[in-house]
Amino acid sequence: MSGLLLTLLLLPLVGSGLVFAWKDKSSKYLALGIALVQMLVTFYITADFDFTPTVDSVLQHEINYPWSQFMKSSLHFGIDGMSLLLLLLTNILAPIIILSSFNENVSYRNTFYGLILLMQFGLVGVFTSLDGLLFYIFWEVTLIPIWFIAGLWGQENKRMEFTTKFFVYTFIGSLFMLAGLIYVYNHSASFALTDLYNAQLNETQQTVVFWFIFFAFAVKLPVFPFHTWQPDTYTYSPTQGSMLLSGIMLKMAVYGVMRYLLPITPLPIAGISGQIVIILAIVGIVHGALIAIIQTDMKRIIAYSSFSHVGLMVAGIFASAVITLRGTFNIEGAEGALVQTFAHGINVAGLFYCCDILYKRFKSRDIRQMGGLAKVAPKFAVLFLIILLGSMGVPLTNGFIGEFILLKAVYDFNGLAAVIAGLTVILCAVYLLRFYGKAMFGQGDDAVLSTVKDLSAVEFSVLASLAVFVIVFGIFPQPIIEMVNSSLKFIYQSMVS
Amino acid sequence: MSVLIIVFLTAVVALFSGVFEQGKFARYIGILGLIIALWVSFMPECAFFGQYKHMYDYTANTALFTKISIVTTLLLFFLGGFAFSNHRSHQSELYALMLFALCGGIILFGYQNMVTLFLGVEILSIPLYVMAGANKTDLRSNEASIKYFLMGAFATGFLLFGIAFIYGSVGSFDLYKIQDFGVSNPHNVMFILGVLLILCALAFKVALAPFHMWSPDVYFGAPSLITAFMASVVKISGFFALFRLMTIGFGGVTEEWINVFGVFLIITLLLANVMGLAQTNAKRMLAYSSVSHAGYIGLVFFGMTSLSTYNLAFYLFAYALSTVGVFMCLIYVEKLKRETSFGAFKGLAKTEPLLATVAAISMLSMAGIPLTAGFMGKFALFSQAMNSNHGVFLVIVAVLGSALSIAYYLRLIISMFFFKESTFKSSEKVTLTYNIVAVCIIASVIVLGVAPDLFAGVFGL
Numbered sequence: 001m002s003g004l005l006l007t008l009l010l011l012p013l014v015g016s017g018l019v020f021a022w023k024d025k026s027s028k029y030l031a032l033g034i035a036l037v038q039m040l041v042t043f044y045i046t047a048d049f050d051f052t053p054t055v056d057s058v059l060q061h062e063i064n065y066p067w068s069q070f071m072k073s074s075l076h077f078g079i080d081g082m083s084l085l086l087l088l089l090t091n092i093l094a095p096i097i098i099l100s101s102f103n104e105n106v107s108y109r110n111t112f113y114g115l116i117l118l119m120q121f122g123l124v125g126v127f128t129s130l131d132g133l134l135f136y137i138f139w140e141v142t143l144i145p146i147w148f149i150a151g152l153w154g155q156e157n158k159r160m161e162f163t164t165k166f167f168v169y170t171f172i173g174s175l176f177m178l179a180g181l182i183y184v185y186n187h188s189a190s191f192a193l194t195d196l197y198n199a200q201l202n203e204t205q206q207t208v209v210f211w212f213i214f215f216a217f218a219v220k221l222p223v224f225p226f227h228t229w230q231p232d233t234y235t236y237s238p239t240q241g242s243m244l245l246s247g248i249m250l251k252m253a254v255y256g257v258m259r260y261l262l263p264i265t266p267l268p269i270a271g272i273s274g275q276i277v278i279i280l281a282i283v284g285i286v287h288g289a290l291i292a293i294i295q296t297d298m299k300r301i302i303a304y305s306s307f308s309h310v311g312l313m314v315a316g317i318f319a320s321a322v323i324t325l326r327g328t329f330n331i332e333g334a335e336g337a338l339v340q341t342f343a344h345g346i347n348v349a350g351l352f353y354c355c356d357i358l359y360k361r362f363k364s365r366d367i368r369q370m371g372g373l374a375k376v377a378p379k380f381a382v383l384f385l386i387i388l389l390g391s392m393g394v395p396l397t398n399g400f401i402g403e404f405i406l407l408k409a410v411y412d413f414n415g416l417a418a419v420i421a422g423l424t425v426i427l428c429a430v431y432l433l434r435f436y437g438k439a440m441f442g443q444g445d446d447a448v449l450s451t452v453k454d455l456s457a458v459e460f461s462v463l464a465s466l467a468v469f470v471i472v473f474g475i476f477p478q479p480i481i482e483m484v485n486s487s488l489k490f491i492y493q494s495m496v497s
Numbered sequence: 498m499s500v501l502i503i504v505f506l507t508a509v510v511a512l513f514s515g516v517f518e519q520g521k522f523a524r525y526i527g528i529l530g531l532i533i534a535l536w537v538s539f540m541p542e543c544a545f546f547g548q549y550k551h552m553y554d555y556t557a558n559t560a561l562f563t564k565i566s567i568v569t570t571l572l573l574f575f576l577g578g579f580a581f582s583n584h585r586s587h588q589s590e591l592y593a594l595m596l597f598a599l600c601g602g603i604i605l606f607g608y609q610n611m612v613t614l615f616l617g618v619e620i621l622s623i624p625l626y627v628m629a630g631a632n633k634t635d636l637r638s639n640e641a642s643i644k645y646f647l648m649g650a651f652a653t654g655f656l657l658f659g660i661a662f663i664y665g666s667v668g669s670f671d672l673y674k675i676q677d678f679g680v681s682n683p684h685n686v687m688f689i690l691g692v693l694l695i696l697c698a699l700a701f702k703v704a705l706a707p708f709h710m711w712s713p714d715v716y717f718g719a720p721s722l723i724t725a726f727m728a729s730v731v732k733i734s735g736f737f738a739l740f741r742l743m744t745i746g747f748g749g750v751t752e753e754w755i756n757v758f759g760v761f762l763i764i765t766l767l768l769a770n771v772m773g774l775a776q777t778n779a780k781r782m783l784a785y786s787s788v789s790h791a792g793y794i795g796l797v798f799f800g801m802t803s804l805s806t807y808n809l810a811f812y813l814f815a816y817a818l819s820t821v822g823v824f825m826c827l828i829y830v831e832k833l834k835r836e837t838s839f840g841a842f843k844g845l846a847k848t849e850p851l852l853a854t855v856a857a858i859s860m861l862s863m864a865g866i867p868l869t870a871g872f873m874g875k876f877a878l879f880s881q882a883m884n885s886n887h888g889v890f891l892v893i894v895a896v897l898g899s900a901l902s903i904a905y906y907l908r909l910i911i912s913m914f915f916f917k918e919s920t921f922k923s924s925e926k927v928t929l930t931y932n933i934v935a936v937c938i939i940a941s942v943i944v945l946g947v948a949p950d951l952f953a954g955v956f957g958l
Contacts, residue, residue: 067948067950068948068950069950070804070807070949071873071876071877071949133876137872140866140868140872141867141868143866144861144866148914151914151915152915159915160911164904164907164908167903168903168904171864171899171900171903172896172897172900175865175896175900176896178876178896179879179883179889179892179893179896182876182880182892183883183889185880186880186883186884208889
């Protein structure tokens with residue numbers, strides 16, 4: 001059955017090669033077609049997946065070939081519930097992101113779409129590899145295409161310095177992760193995941209490894225105070241770049257924390273390091289939300305809101321881990337984080353796309369210069385509102401359930417922490433509703449508004465498909481929770497044992 | 498030994514071919530000779546003359562390093578036609594000198610005696626002094642030549658001094674006798690003094706800080722193809738000479754020099770990468786990058802295992818390939834623009850996409866981005882060094898160095914790719930040979946990055 005996973009891995013890679021070579025105007029349709037096939041294969045795998053929690057081995061569709069005897073590493077891929085969820089997110093968003101650029105006259109279009117598919121290849125690799133070195137390689141593979149996308153199609157004036165900052169920042173983080181992985185590898189038999197889990201490290205060694213590896217994830221997420229690259233990069237990237245970065249790429253780190261960090265270094269997490277991380281995450285939640293309130297640039301609002309939301313996910317994951325290590329088995333935080341991962345990916349991509357639509361209408365990213373769009377663009381007003389509410393975590397939208405479980409997990413860890421983290425719900429409503437109110441209602445410039453049209457077909461299909469996910473998973477979140485349940489149990493159990 | 502003879506004879510023939518035709522013949526003769534030498538080095542019979550009076554020992558490692566240095570020289574010879582086409586005269590001498598320097602390198606891969614080491618170092622260096630000054634009308638080239646010569650003379654002095662101390666304490670020039678002496682008398686002051694002096698001398702040769710001062714100026718002043726030769730083949734030779742000496746000859750007194758060496762590495766990694774960031778000229782940037790790579794390669798002395806020689810060879814080969822890859826792009830730009838500032842590369846990707854790609858992939862490989870050979874090389878060295886006492890600290894410094902280095906490599910990539918309009922005329926295309934070499938380098942860098950075990954398969958371990 002490994003053929004399906006192989007298809008998932010190779011299709012975007014081969015596809016990107018095809019699109020690169022396809023110097024025709026229709027390359028965007030080719031890219032979309034490949035991404036859609038990829039999505040269908042993912043759906044098929046999901047439908048075919050065995051979710052029964054009693055399954056001994058949580059992994060399915062395994063591929064395992066020897067690769068390098070010198071590196072003691074093998075081409076080992078597999079899917080469990082957690083991988084599957086992130087694969088779904090990646091492969092659902094990828095065609096939507098490609099579709100979202102259809103109205104624009106993208107320069108060097110075959111390179112653009114080729115890079116998006118290459119990025120997809122890297123992401124699928126990250127979410128399915130079961131070998132430390134392989135994970136690192138795919139982790140870095142995703143960096144190059146997004147750097148080119150941000151650099152080549154970003155805002156003309158500032159893109160160089162910010163894309164370089166982004167690249168150097170994440171590269172430093174990744175190298176530290178490599179150093180950490182090598183350190184573990186030197187104490188284990190090979191890079192295979194189970195060997196890494198069973199590496200014999202004492203607490204000091206684990207603490208070193210923990211901070212090395214955590215640094216990479218902290219930069220990518222980002223966790224306070226490693227977030228300074230993020231607002232700039234999100235702001236000056238092209239819309240598709242921001243969607244890829246915030247929607248999917250950031251989730252690599254959430255995944256990495258659970259797949260690698262928790263089981264490899266449980267001792268420091270039980271000790272002071274885990275608590276430091278939770279404190280940093282909660283500082284980030286409040287810090288990000290407060291800064292988002294005073295922003296006037298809409299892309300920066302979304303960037304800081306994303307930073308704030310991610311803080312809650314990290315706090316939840318580590319809260320559960322600490323509680324588990326203290327003796328009460330708890331995977332709620334991790335469950336909530338994964339539900340939120342899926343929801344946030346959909347919502348933030350939608351929000352960035354809404355920013356793009358607003359920018360096209362008002363020719364400005366400054367929310368003070370907007371207003372009154374709801375009168376002339378009612379369809380947009382409704383869809384934008386749905387996605388916005390999802391992001392705010394209003395009940396019956398996809399954002400609610402994750403946020404609720406996360407706050408519960410943080411509460412189990414510490415009541416005060418939960419109260420502070422809970423501010424995110426209120427502050428998020430403040431800045432997002434302010435943004436929405438300014439842009440959609442209020443006093444608009446009639447001259448501008450008279451020329452503005454409602455959503456085009458492409459824009460409508462992108463936003464509507466995202467809005468469907470917002471509502472469907474808001475009402476039925478159970479499938480996601482069931483999907484990740486057994487793999488999370490496995491991971492948290494291997495942390496304790 | 499037979500490889501050495503073939504390369505030497507080729508060099509002599511190439512030198513005299515200048516009588517008939519400037520350059521062309523010499524290049525073809527050189528290519529032919531190198532291919533034969535490469536072929537011979539792959540044959541098991543090349544153990545013929547294997548052991549020569551305890552002076553020269555052609556082992557499996559010698560063969561491995563000989564092969565990679567010949568391959569690198571061969572690539573540079575292919576580029577020579579385009580690179581030297583401005584040189585009206587004395588081309589054949591340049592090719593011959595490159596081959597002579599390669600002879601020095603091959604001697605260094607198999608020396609078993611301090612005298613042979615000295616001969617190898619000098620045969621490698623003296624042609625380089627001349628080649629660095631090959632652009633006679635260019636002041637910078639003259640400066641490079643004289644600077645290199647003076648610094649090289651210093652290094653030779655250190656080397657001889659060190660050898661004298663060693664001979665004074667051991668009473669023999671033989672590498673294995675020196676090893677035995679080191680094992681039985683690890684705290685002999687005269688001996689240790691000799692070890693440190695020789696370490697300094699070879700640090701000059703491979704441009705390890707704080708003995709790297711000459712290298713940016715020399716690399717910058719020398720003709721670009723010669724710079725590429727220095728950065729690749731000379732580095733391979735110098736490092737393996739150092740490796741052989743420190744692991745065999747001075748293997749018994751490792752703890753006496755390893756800390757000194759570690760300090761060299763830390764200075765190299767930080768200084769070279771910080772200085773690299775400050776450069777505005779691509780050629781100077783590559784010079785500092787080359788110094789910084791000496792720092793990464795130096796990690797091979799920490800946490801030694803049986804695979805260390807292989808790791809060293811892999812890294813050096815990956816680095817040499819990338820060096821040739823970047824320099825071929827630089828040679829093209831220098832020829833068209835007559836300068837090599839970052840600005841001169843603007844928009845190269847529009848007119849010469851293949852050339853820009855080979856340079857970009859090479860630099861990503863130098864920075865250690867996965868799926869390139871450079872990553873696998875760095876990985877091997879880092880993971881080896883991590884096992885030693887102070888390894889974690891050294892690896893952190895190396896990681897910081899790599900992180901700094903990516904910033905200056907990116908500047909050149911940005912120049913080439915991120916400008917909408919090209920500053921190059923599309924009429925000035927590169928030659929077919931050039932494109933073939935570019936494709937070969939891209940392919941090898943990526944193949945070695947994806948399937949690192951192939952290296953052992955192809956070159957033999």
